[in-house]
Amino acid sequence: MQSIDIIRLSEKQKQQLIILKRKTGIDNWNVLCRWALCMSLADPTVPPKEDIPSDSNVEMTWKTFAGEYAELYLAILKTAYKKQTNVIGEIELSLFVKLHINRGINLYNKSI
Template identity: 70%
Template sequence: MQHIDIIRLSEKQKQQLITLKRKTGIENWNVLCRWALCKSLADPTIPPKEDIPSDSNVEMSWRTFSGEHSEIYLSICKTAFKSQKVENDFLKFLKCHISRGISLLLKEDKFMN
């Protein structure tokens, strides 16, 4: 399993996060991305497989993304990665979950009112 140094988001994800930042008042990309990851991992279905470009200027280190609970997030993600057995690339797996999670958060009424 590859080591994750940097997570780069797509322009589409960036625009979605801007909407979430405006609706929630949360200013930090990493907090919203952690929420998105957790939201997606809580869904027992496998996220759609997609090639997500790294075409925005939003990027964060794994340490910034995961915060003070880095080991916990890494363990949860590795467990999900092994159990879902869909993707061979750990970074792509994470990006698909973050992408789906962002979409799920955008659909929640409490964020869109």
């Protein structure tokens, strides 16, 4: 299975995260994105498959994104990937993560 090296966000995601930073007082992109990922993974449905551009200046390495729990996040993602690719189709793990982060950011914004 593939690995995840860099997570790049879209300009729309960046703007949504700026709003979340203001509302929550959380300053770090990686923490907000981790929470968004977890919110999305908690939803048993498959996120919609869409083309999400990497057109912002926000990017982080997998190590920065996942922090000291990188192995745990990767294990959770691989389990979800195996379950959900039956529905969503074969996609790269990095796109799978991006779809979940995108849905999670949207869910997170709606919940605050």
